[in-house]
Amino acid sequence: MKTTRRCFLQAAALAPLVAQAISPRKWSAAIIGHTGAGNYGHGLDTLFNNRLESITVKAVADANAAGRARAAKASGAKRQYADYREMLTKEKPDLVSIGPRWTIEHHAMGMAALKTNAHIFMEKPFVHVLAEADEMLAEAKKRNRKFIVAHQIRMGPSILHLKEKIGEGLIGDLLEIHTFGKMDSRAGGEDMMVLGSHLFDLVRLFAGDPQWCTARIREQGHEVTLKDVKQSRREKIGPLIGDEINAQFALPKGVIATFTSRARQRAISGGYGMRLVGSKGVVKFNAGYHPIVQLRKRNGASETWERLPDDPALKPKVEPSRLSVNKRLVDDWFSAIIKNLEPAASAYNAMKSIEMIMAVQTAGLHQTSIALPLKNRQNPLIS
Amino acid sequence: MNAIRQRAAIIGHTGQGNYGHGLDRIFLGDDRVKVVAIADPNEMGGARVAKATGGKPFVDYRVMLEKTEPDLVVVAPRWNNQHLAMGLAALHAGAHVLMEKPFMQSVADADLFVAEAGRRGCVCCLATQMRNDPGVLQLKKQLDEGALGRLLEFHLRAKTDARAGGEDLIVHGPHLFDLLRFFAGEPEWCTSRVLHKGREATRADAKTAIKEDLGLLIGDCIHAQFAMANGVHATFTNDARHRGTTDGYGFTMVTDKTDIRLRAGYNPAIEQRHTTGWRPWADDPRNYPAGTNHLQLANRRLLNDWLTAIEKNREPNTSVQSALRNLEMIQAITEAGLKHDRVSFPLKNRKHPLK
Numbered sequence: 001m002k003t004t005r006r007c008f009l010q011a012a013a014l015a016p017l018v019a020q021a022i023s024p025r026k027w028s029a030a031i032i033g034h035t036g037a038g039n040y041g042h043g044l045d046t047l048f049n050n051r052l053e054s055i056t057v058k059a060v061a062d063a064n065a066a067g068r069a070r071a072a073k074a075s076g077a078k079r080q081y082a083d084y085r086e087m088l089t090k091e092k093p094d095l096v097s098i099g100p101r102w103t104i105e106h107h108a109m110g111m112a113a114l115k116t117n118a119h120i121f122m123e124k125p126f127v128h129v130l131a132e133a134d135e136m137l138a139e140a141k142k143r144n145r146k147f148i149v150a151h152q153i154r155m156g157p158s159i160l161h162l163k164e165k166i167g168e169g170l171i172g173d174l175l176e177i178h179t180f181g182k183m184d185s186r187a188g189g190e191d192m193m194v195l196g197s198h199l200f201d202l203v204r205l206f207a208g209d210p211q212w213c214t215a216r217i218r219e220q221g222h223e224v225t226l227k228d229v230k231q232s233r234r235e236k237i238g239p240l241i242g243d244e245i246n247a248q249f250a251l252p253k254g255v256i257a258t259f260t261s262r263a264r265q266r267a268i269s270g271g272y273g274m275r276l277v278g279s280k281g282v283v284k285f286n287a288g289y290h291p292i293v294q295l296r297k298r299n300g301a302s303e304t305w306e307r308l309p310d311d312p313a314l315k316p317k318v319e320p321s322r323l324s325v326n327k328r329l330v331d332d333w334f335s336a337i338i339k340n341l342e343p344a345a346s347a348y349n350a351m352k353s354i355e356m357i358m359a360v361q362t363a364g365l366h367q368t369s370i371a372l373p374l375k376n377r378q379n380p381l382i383s
Numbered sequence: 384m385n386a387i388r389q390r391a392a393i394i395g396h397t398g399q400g401n402y403g404h405g406l407d408r409i410f411l412g413d414d415r416v417k418v419v420a421i422a423d424p425n426e427m428g429g430a431r432v433a434k435a436t437g438g439k440p441f442v443d444y445r446v447m448l449e450k451t452e453p454d455l456v457v458v459a460p461r462w463n464n465q466h467l468a469m470g471l472a473a474l475h476a477g478a479h480v481l482m483e484k485p486f487m488q489s490v491a492d493a494d495l496f497v498a499e500a501g502r503r504g505c506v507c508c509l510a511t512q513m514r515n516d517p518g519v520l521q522l523k524k525q526l527d528e529g530a531l532g533r534l535l536e537f538h539l540r541a542k543t544d545a546r547a548g549g550e551d552l553i554v555h556g557p558h559l560f561d562l563l564r565f566f567a568g569e570p571e572w573c574t575s576r577v578l579h580k581g582r583e584a585t586r587a588d589a590k591t592a593i594k595e596d597l598g599l600l601i602g603d604c605i606h607a608q609f610a611m612a613n614g615v616h617a618t619f620t621n622d623a624r625h626r627g628t629t630d631g632y633g634f635t636m637v638t639d640k641t642d643i644r645l646r647a648g649y650n651p652a653i654e655q656r657h658t659t660g661w662r663p664w665a666d667d668p669r670n671y672p673a674g675t676n677h678l679q680l681a682n683r684r685l686l687n688d689w690l691t692a693i694e695k696n697r698e699p700n701t702s703v704q705s706a707l708r709n710l711e712m713i714q715a716i717t718e719a720g721l722k723h724d725r726v727s728f729p730l731k732n733r734k735h736p737l738k
Contacts, residue, residue: 172628173624175628214574218614221614253581262614268639277628279625280627303660304660
């Protein structure tokens with residue numbers, strides 16, 4: 001799914017036509033949510049609210065009447081549907097926001113939207129079965145639809161700035177990436193599925209595709225087996241495993257990445273985020289809407305962390321909020337549609353981060369190293 | 384025991400491992416032991432040590448052992464290519480053995496030695512001095528008492544100098560894994576990534592050390608993970624590019640309350656992380672005057688523990704049984720790196736993984 005030079009030239013040639021086809025009219029959008037079954041994650045019900053001059057939110061679909069009414073009010077949707085399939089058939093929107101945090105309906109909703117030729121913006125976690133991601137990616141490719149997943153952190157100005165700075169040698173050669181989940185009551189498998197998807201997306205952003213993975217997954221002190229497979233207490237995001245995870249990824253250029261999620265470690269981990277170790281320095285940032293990037297400064301035994309002086313987040317053009325963070329993704333999504341390019345937070349990238357999650361689960365469960373890309377496209381926890 | 388002086392012999396080999404880390408001087412000034420002989424095929428080297436210790440010089444250690452029948456034997460060469468032969472000869476002469484690290488070139492060789500020592504009731508130990516350091520012992524005590532919280536992670540770093548990779552693993556790994564096992568118990572399994580010039584190493588990349596005969600080794604960059612007892616997660620990192628940004632040769636332990644790091648050496652520095660950086664650990668019992676000879680002090684502790692173990696017929700703190708398990712961890716890293724898979728403990732493959 002990389003943008004090759006050939007692809008780029010084709011896209012460049014097509015771009016004026018695409019722009020002409022889309023720009024003169026208002027784009028139509030629809031929102032799919034499911035109150036009580038994942039709701040509308042991270043502002044995906046109001047995704048189009050700051051673009052109402054160019055987008056008409058035609059409808060919202062939600063099986064729950066009260067939730068549907070709330071979402072319609074929040075988004076300004078003109079019509080409401082209980083069934084998203086009916087909405088898609090009748091409204092034929094250009095753009096669809098698929099909002100549920102739960103993954104159980106993502107494949108059905110995504111395929112239905114693609115089959116009405118819509119471009120898609122979907123809440124993460126993307127899917128809990130890789131084959132479902134593969135099918136959606138293939139359908140999107142066949143129809144040339146642009147499919148984005150809400151991995152907002154990779155589009156943060158501080159993160160893009162950090163990536164540029166690392167490329168310029170800020171920390172020398174990148175050697176290690178250590179990622180830490182939230183380690184709250186979801187510590188372990190749920191933490192990895194919900195928040196690890198962001199972290200693994202960022203690992204790939206900084207260091208490329210993993211080559212193999214090993215992991216130790218424990219549940220109440222023992223290494224897990226299929227008997228330990230469980231569901232989230234609150235969200236239907238597929239089968240989960242483990243209350244403690246230590247995973248390692250081998251990445252190109254000798255880079256090693258780790259993922260840690262253990263409730264006992266929360267107090268001293270430094271919080272949800274990551275630390276990048278280079279041959280000349282170390283940086284860390286907290287994951288979230290407003291990542292704060294800090295560079296380690298050492299003077300003898302003293303050690304402080306300082307913001308990068310030219311971090312664009314120090315002088316934000318817009319105060320970070322759910323809306324402004326999503327706007328970056330929406331801007332990129334539109335640009336990708338118009339220019340016929342892959343969006344940065346593409347569904348392909350989301351699939352790769354889910355693949356890393358499944359690799360950890362497989363490695364932990366089977367107590368072995370797992371090569372990536374994964375051959376098994378089914379969920380490893382479903383026997 | 385003090386009434387009867389132990390008769391000691393020292394085996395060295397000038398030009399082939401010499402006498403590692405002051406082991407030729409370990410008995411100096413100790414009235415519990417009399418050095419009766421030294422053996423070194425290099426006559427000049429042997430004469431130097433004989434003069435310093437008062438022992439009678441021999442060229443052939445086998446002859447020396449036969450003629451002098453010492454109670455104690457120090458196998459001193461840093462190179463371990465003769466450790467098995469020297470060690471077994473000493474055991475066959477009925478001596479207790481103190482050996483320089485690295486212990487042996489393969490787990491199979493270590494098995495032979497440990498079994499023979501057990502059969503003969505000889506008390507044998509390895510020169511992994513940090514294990515007896517008072518600061519290390521105090522740290523362990525506080526950890527066991529819960530004062531430092533519950534141990535979660537243990538991160539080991541070798542020297543990452545010109546020997547970075549397989550050689551660093553073999554030379555400094557024994558100290559690090561000895562400390563890891565002391566604090567965290569036994570490993571359950573290991574995984575590792577061993578790189579050679581930026582790619583995953585294969586058997587074809589096996590090589591020998593730059594300066595020392597330590598057997599075959601592999602890799603210039605190693606990242607290993609150990610699943611330890613009680614869920615402790617341990618890592619070993621060795622990448623020359625890393626040298627400028629790590630905390631130096633030693634370890635960092637992570638508990639649910641604090642981070643403690645140790646910079647390895649004869650007088651290891653122990654520090655605790657605070658919000659503004661690392662500060663000397665407040666409960667460190669050591670306070671040595673300037674000019675203290677820390678190598679001599681560390682070897683004296685080693686000797687004390689060895690002699691006490693002999694007297695009480697117990698395992699020394701740095702027993703060869705323990706050294707064998709440390710060596711298994713080293714061999715496991717190589718094997719896991721080659722197999723690209725987990726290697727469980729105790730090792731099934733006892734042979735050198737690169738042979």
